[in-house]
Amino acid sequence: MTVVDPVTYDVARIREDFPILGRRLAGDLPLVYLDSANTSQKPAQVIEALDEHYRLHNANVARAMHQLGAEASGAFEDARTKVATFIGAPRREEVVFAKNASEALNLVARVLGDAGRVREGADVVITEMEHHSNIVPWQLLTERTGATLRWFGLTDEGRLDLDDLDTLITERTAVVSLAWVSNMLGSVNPLEPVIRRAHEVGALVVVDASQAVPQLPVDVAALGADFVAFTGHKMVGPTGIGVLWGRHDLLAELPPFLGGGEMIETVTMERSTYAPPPARFEAGTPPIAQAVGLGAAVDYLSAIGMENIAAHEREITAYALGRLQEIDGLTIVGPKEAVDRGGAVSFTLDGVHPHDVAQLLDSKGVAVRAGHHCAKPAHQRFGVQSTTRASFYLYTTPEEIDALVDALHHTKQYFGV
Structure with a gap:
């Protein structure tokens, strides 16, 4: 299995190509963009x-x-x-x-x-x-x-x-x-x-x-x-x-x-x-x-090389799956291991509606998607009306996953769950 070579795959350098990733949001919070399965951000070259x-x-x-x-x-x-x-x-x-x-x-x-x-x-x-x-x-x-x-x-x-x-x-x-x-x-x-x-x-x-x-x-x-x-x-x-x-x-x-x-x-x-x-x-x-x-x-x-991008996607997804499963009351809907898996992770949080999760994450600068993701039959199969989804791409960093996890802990505290 291909692994990311830090010499040839420099996430920090790649992020410099994406102007929007340097944006500060309301409250002077850095943008943590975890909605790439919805639409990716665009590099300066495009x-x-x-x-x-x-x-x-x-x-x-x-x-x-x-x-x-x-x-x-x-x-x-x-x-x-x-x-x-x-x-x-x-x-x-x-x-x-x-x-x-x-x-x-x-x-x-x-x-x-x-x-x-x-x-x-x-x-x-x-x-x-x-x-x-x-x-x-x-x-x-x-x-x-x-x-x-x-x-x-x-x-x-x-x-x-x-x-x-x-x-x-x-x-x-x-x-x-x-x-x-x-x-x-x-x-x-x-x-x-x-x-x-x-x-x-x-x-x-x-x-x-x-x-x-x-x-x-x-x-x-x-x-x-x-x-x-x-x-x-x-x-x-x-x-x-x-x-x-x-x-x-x-x-x-x-x-x-x-x-x-x-x-x-x-x-x-x-x-x-x-x-x-x-x-x-x-x-x-x-x-x-x-x-x-x-x-x-x-x-x-x-x-950049699609093999390198695929390897980065696997590594960042594996890291995210591990960190998300540390959160009590959070249930991943879909495979829980980064084997034959892409970088979109849908989940529910006990006691909090997915839209409320997304709104609280947004208040911390973390952009995710909530809803049925144009996949209502799949949601029905797993007995949920909607989920929150975090999705990653070639520019996602472990620090952004950590920011997601911190924001989810804040959400749990805010709702008392």
């Missing part, structure tokens, strides 16, 4: 790339036949190439830009239905730990087509329960869609047996990698899935851009998601023909500046 684009190169892409248009188009397509290399895509044309992972997942669900790949009598299989973005699109698809939605359950530890693998994924299964890393439980799912079983019965596999791509090395060619979706803002990139990777042969045979400019080959009043991927799925003016920013984010993460 902020500067956005600023430079708008200051010097702003133009529409694939339309303007002037120097600015050529510069913007080149930067936009260069970002596509960077993303493709970052995730190990065999072809840059397999990278489709969307506005976020939710749109990417909706795109897949919609066009698979439109293409007749999911129809009445078929099954779509998901899991009980999914983000709503990987539940609702499949509910809409099965309602529209008459297919049946089925799902994997969870173990008491918060892991994917694969005991029913062969009975859930059958010859009726058209699609299996699941998270690589749970945004609520932190579990890293064993994708290999699921993908293997799905392909044995001829089903397609969609992976929601929104929590995986920011913190794990990713090679989509080796992974073996058919589609992978993720979002830019969780991987130190801008908001407003997501990515759908798909096998080129599949993308080439699927119909468009939206109609409009640049997704066409030709248009007459009677009919239209469509451009090859990825343009077919990128109707209208795309997120140009956001793509440039995402390219800068990919450069930033690549320079």
Whole structure:
């Protein structure tokens, strides 16, 4: 297992790249940002790339036949190439830009239905730990087509329960869609047996990698899935851009998601023909500046090394799990050991509502999330309406975990629990 090399991975140096991490909050408290599973903070390199684009190169892409248009188009397509290399895509044309992972997942669900790949009598299989973005699109698809939605359950530890693998994924299964890393439980799912079983019965596999791509090395060619979706803002990139990777042969045979400019080959009043991927799925003016920013984010993460980031994430998560379990009355919902686990830790505190926990932590400068984290079925599985979630990333320090623990002790004292 890779461990963090303090010579090459300097958290203090990395933090200098993130202007917001030096901010002082009300009461002159330092910001302790533990909400990176919600959205990551942005390094100066990404902020500067956005600023430079708008200051010097702003133009529409694939339309303007002037120097600015050529510069913007080149930067936009260069970002596509960077993303493709970052995730190990065999072809840059397999990278489709969307506005976020939710749109990417909706795109897949919609066009698979439109293409007749999911129809009445078929099954779509998901899991009980999914983000709503990987539940609702499949509910809409099965309602529209008459297919049946089925799902994997969870173990008491918060892991994917694969005991029913062969009975859930059958010859009726058209699609299996699941998270690589749970945004609520932190579990890293064993994708290999699921993908293997799905392909044995001829089903397609969609992976929601929104929590995986920011913190794990990713090679989509080796992974073996058919589609992978993720979002830019969780991987130190801008908001407003997501990515759908798909096998080129599949993308080439699927119909468009939206109609409009640049997704066409030709248009007459009677009919239209469509451009090859990825343009077919990128109707209208795309997120140009956001793509440039995402390219800068990919450069930033690549320079640090995803193996190093993953190792840091494991170490800081292990430290946090140990410290949190020192607190009487605190219950971690999800795996309690940093094995096959991401850096999002959801918990409850006896006698205190999660929203009150978050508010008291905020009064100490500690930013966390409270609620159902867009994962209501997973909360229902564990008999809780909501949780407080602390989540970590490449810039999180042990001292910030200590500040979280101190603030939780203050919360217990404040509420007398």
